[in-house]
Amino acid sequence: MAMAPTQFAATDSHARIRMGADRIVFNTVAYLVLGGFALICILPFYIIVVASFTSEQLIMREGYGLLIRDFSLEGYQIILKNPEIISRAYLNTICVTVLGTCMAVFLVTMCGYVLQRKDFPWRRGLMLVFYFTMLFNGGLTPYYILCTRYLGFRNQFYALLIPQIFSVWNMIIAKNYMRTIPDEIPESAKMDGAGEFRIFIQLILPLATPLLATLGLFTALAYWNDWYNCMLFIENRDMFTLQYFLQEMLNSIENLRIVAERSGLVVPVLPSESMKMAMTIVVTGPIILVYPFLQRYFIKGLTIGSVKG
């Protein structure tokens, strides 16, 4: 692949012909590989959409297919007939996501702001205290026992909220970003008699909107997609988040049966396969819907705060 530098010394016309051929080969490969991989990335979503609209009998007979052959809404009907079941999970997830994201972004940016202030005397020491948690941790076991036995996390709403409310990693991103804001801004505001907290809220935060957007999106995504904390701490069916609700549906036919019974629909056979797929669509739907509008912020956000001053 790599050519010796001496081969650069070709005549002009030669070079142009060779470059052209290279371009053609490269472009063909590039478009094919990229297009192919991109298709592979969304094909699975297509498959579950198709499956969710296919009748149970056909899935039982022929399995999941690539085309809708026997159109049916039975999976959705059962899930949505008694919307109380799924709407509870939706409501829980939305509450946790909104509350958690607001609080997390506020705490993380505030902490990052203070720790980058050059006139804050303990910033180095405190930073070490925060950094160390990224190097070493006690593991799941002591954490789990602490939360369930001593902090009463079991079946509490805050058990879904607190575990992700502060992230040292995000704090470091916030801190690096805040460094680009000139020190003169808080200094001059201080001269004018503004308190530190007011400076942060009224001057710093408005200057950091790209950071807020990025952290907000990443945090919201983490909350929305969280099933782990629900699995660890929640047993009460009414407190399940969407993702954990789906997990429970996928893992046992018993749970599907409960949903079907609560829906009040009489079905000869439990349409477990189309129910699973319909449930997957109902859970993933909001993400797919907002995705086109949000993805560019993610692309921008990935490089935010990666430069250390």
Added chain:
Amino acid sequence: MAATAQTAGPGLKKKSSFFRQIARNRTLLLMVLFPLAYIIIFSYIPMGGVVLAFKDYKYRLGMFGSPWVGLKNFSYFFISGAAGRVVRNTLLYNLAFISIGMIVEVFFAIILSEIKGKFFKKITQSMMLLPFFISWVVVSSILYSILSYEYGLMNNLIRSAGGEPVNLYGIPAAWPFVLVFLRIWKSAGYGCIIYLANITSIDQQIYEAAEIDGANIWQKTTYITLQHLRPTMVIMLLLALGNMFRGDFGMFYQTIRNNGILLPYTDIIDTFVFRALLSSSDVGMSAASGLFQSVLCFITVMTANFVVTKIDPDYALF
């Protein structure tokens, strides 16, 4: 530095100026108070909880009242053969994810930066990024719809082509490939962004100059693009290697779904710790294996960070 210079002096004066400093910075201190309390409770106190690894935990007696058992929990973990298996799996999976992931990501970043069609580029990039946004629960559901023996799409296609269907959920040796593929599928679109941003920052004049000198696209890629990417690649590689003993719990837990047949090839430290804690309620062994992992991680992170500091201090963790 200024603060230390000020406080240098007789003990009494030092003390009073310390309190004055607290008074002067009280708002800023209040602003970090909650995050500080948070990591003390949720990070530092559990660090003290590693004593569980040396105890026979009895719920009745609590974390500190339970009797000490020395290294018994560790010897169970190692003698049962579980340690070797889960450490090997964690390490090998991570090495595969890191190396193959990086090759694929750099490859896609180069392709994306070279192709001219703006629309095609935008659409494909959006499509590639989509899997990053969904949870492993959903991925698991999708995977099942494709691989399931009875109804899976893959077996359907095999059947209709006249072949013999395969039950991948019963073939452990196939899972390293499935999981590496899944990993690439889910995170390549996300991972290539950082390299893409890096390529975009390369001065276009270098490429133009090379073109005038007659360089073809392979030469431009190997001599310009890859050379520019190398520092980032090295840093990303080292940072990833620092975490090579930390597995992606969500991925393994959701896709394997307690399938015992697959465990020899898919059990990683994180899933082992979790099962020991919640399925078999063996708190001691769970804590021991967790502590073992934490120590391994600590060593690798410190080493990786040390090397990163030597190469480019800007990327060092601390």
